[in-house]
Amino acid sequence: MSGIKLNTKVLVVDDSIPVRTVIKRLLSKIGLTNIVEAENGKIGFEKLTTADPPFDMVLLDNQMPVMDGETFVKKVRENDVLAKVVLYGLKTETDQIKLDQSANLGIDGFISKIFHQRSTTEDNLLRLELELTNCLLDHFRSNRDVWSDGISAGFESPKKIRQYNDFLTNYMPIEPNIIIPGLKIPLSIYTEKDTIVKMILEADAIVPEQEIFYQGDDIKKAGHLFVHLDDREKYKNFLKELSSGKIKGSSEKMDRVRAAVIKENSKMVTKDFMENPRSGETVKEAKNVVSEMIDNILNNPSSFYGLMKINTYDYYTYLHSINVCTLSIGLAVSLGLKKEELDPLAIGALMHDMGKSRIPSSIINKPGRLSEEEFTTIKNHVNWGHELLESHKDLPPESFIPLKQHHEKLSGKGYPNGIEGDQLHLFGRIASIVDIYDALTTERSYKKAFKPFEAVSILLKTPEDFDEDIFNNFVTMLGKQIRDE
Numbered sequence: 001m002s003g004i005k006l007n008t009k010v011l012v013v014d015d016s017i018p019v020r021t022v023i024k025r026l027l028s029k030i031g032l033t034n035i036v037e038a039e040n041g042k043i044g045f046e047k048l049t050t051a052d053p054p055f056d057m058v059l060l061d062n063q064m065p066v067m068d069g070e071t072f073v074k075k076v077r078e079n080d081v082l083a084k085v086v087l088y089g090l091k092t093e094t095d096q097i098k099l100d101q102s103a104n105l106g107i108d109g110f111i112s113k114i115f116h117q118r119s120t121t122e123d124n125l126l127r128l129e130l131e132l133t134n135c136l137l138d139h140f141r142s143n144r145d146v147w148s149d150g151i152s153a154g155f156e157s158p159k160k161i162r163q164y165n166d167f168l169t170n171y172m173p174i175e176p177n178i179i180i181p182g183l184k185i186p187l188s189i190y191t192e193k194d195t196i197v198k199m200i201l202e203a204d205a206i207v208p209e210q211e212i213f214y215q216g217d218d219i220k221k222a223g224h225l226f227v228h229l230d231d232r233e234k235y236k237n238f239l240k241e242l243s244s245g246k247i248k249g250s251s252e253k254m255d256r257v258r259a260a261v262i263k264e265n266s267k268m269v270t271k272d273f274m275e276n277p278r279s280g281e282t283v284k285e286a287k288n289v290v291s292e293m294i295d296n297i298l299n300n301p302s303s304f305y306g307l308m309k310i311n312t313y314d315y316y317t318y319l320h321s322i323n324v325c326t327l328s329i330g331l332a333v334s335l336g337l338k339k340e341e342l343d344p345l346a347i348g349a350l351m352h353d354m355g356k357s358r359i360p361s362s363i364i365n366k367p368g369r370l371s372e373e374e375f376t377t378i379k380n381h382v383n384w385g386h387e388l389l390e391s392h393k394d395l396p397p398e399s400f401i402p403l404k405q406h407h408e409k410l411s412g413k414g415y416p417n418g419i420e421g422d423q424l425h426l427f428g429r430i431a432s433i434v435d436i437y438d439a440l441t442t443e444r445s446y447k448k449a450f451k452p453f454e455a456v457s458i459l460l461k462t463p464e465d466f467d468e469d470i471f472n473n474f475v476t477m478l479g480k481q482i483r484d485e
């Protein structure tokens with residue numbers, strides 16, 4: 001199949017309005033907005049043959065009143081219409097092959113497994129969204145103009161890469177919500193663009209009343225604020241002050257500030273833990289943070305979605321660890337796990353990538369492909385992490401499972417041990433899904449992040465790697481979040 005371009009003109013033929021709406025929404029999410037709808041094959045065919053400019057692609061339901069999909073495609077081919085036709089709504093793959101081969105219709109793509117029962121429940125619509133994305137991703141992958149997983153301009157140069165690494169090592173992203181107008185901030189605040197850092201508020205300055213941090217062009221675009229790591233202790237003290245009474249009032253805004261302070265505290269604790277994994281003190285603090293997160297999610301499920309993605313900044317192991325921890329708790333709760341089982345899973349998820357502290361950031365954050373040798377180094381993080389933590393006798397044995405198994409796959413194609421099937425513990429099954437998902441949806445300075453539904457579609461490419469039930473639960477959980485946005 002050849003690729004499609006962003007100005008692709010698409011005709012969506014389906015008798016169900018909800019389905020057409022989902023398809024339109026999905027297409028526009030990936031930049032396709034030139035879309036025309038038709039409620040059956042007959043109307044669709046009229047629109048197709050009279051269009052100027054012509055349509056590039058037709059997304060077509062099979063079962064429709066007046067004229068069904070199969071008849072529609074026959075007419076399209078008889079009339080030498082060049083548009084690509086992607087058909088959905090057939091029950092099985094055998095049906096697809098039969099239809100395509102016997103009638104020699106030249107159908108360009110099928111989307112399957114959607115409407116086993118013809119229904120338009122939320123869950124089915126989400127499935128349609130995913131299937132359709134899969135199909136479209138295939139088109140996009142074959143057209144580098146539209147779908148490029150390449151690297152942003154400039155990131156081929158060693159100087160730029162050094163600059164990027166310096167930036168990642170020296171600065172830490174912070175939540176903009178804690179920068180309250182009128183408050184005196186004891187440390188400087190920075191912003192960044194293309195790895196060039198700019199100070200936007202000097203230490204000990206009062207935050208201006210007009211919320212420049214939300215309106216300024218740089219911030220609004222990037223939404224990212226940073227502190228220098230030399231100011232780390234000052235920042236911790238500032239957070240302490242904030243949580244001990246400086247934030248007054250009960251407005252919605254203050255609730256956001258409070259939530260942001262909790263996030264920032266857990267981030268600092270996780271960062272300390274990553275840097276000092278052998279210290280008994282940091283493990284204790286990490287365990288406290290984790291049980292706070294669990295309580296938070298159990299007592300107030302809606303808070304989960306607030307905690308879920310701390311941000312989509314560049315990759316920092318401590319942020320990724322918090323994300324994997326939060327998502328693992330959410331997924332485990334949706335699978336019906338009890339509080340006692342959540343504790344070891346959550347602390348395990350938080351420390352799953354601990355071994356990365358031994359890998360130079362120039363490898364972890366390398367733009368582009370890793371060499372064979374670099375990849376071997378990366379793979380070692382699993383065993384290194386275990387070595388770093390095994391001396392902690394107060395960590396329950398199950399809490400090591402997410403660490404040991406998060407890169408294993410049900411198919412046996414994972415690492416470090418290539419275990420498969422039943423050898424994969426529930427915690428490993430959870431962590432392996434959540435881990436890749438978070439990595440895919442994290443932005444990098446040199447690379448765009450995948451959207452949640454794109455990330456799920458990528459995982460769906462190798463269904464044999466993941467536990468189907470857990471995966472379905474995960475998709476439903478994300479679906480709720482996307483809908484709540």
Ligand SMILES: [Fe+2]
Pocket residue numbers: 352353381406407
């Ligand atoms: Fe990992």
Ligand SMILES: [Fe+2]
Pocket residue numbers: 320324352353406435
């Ligand atoms: Fe990870």
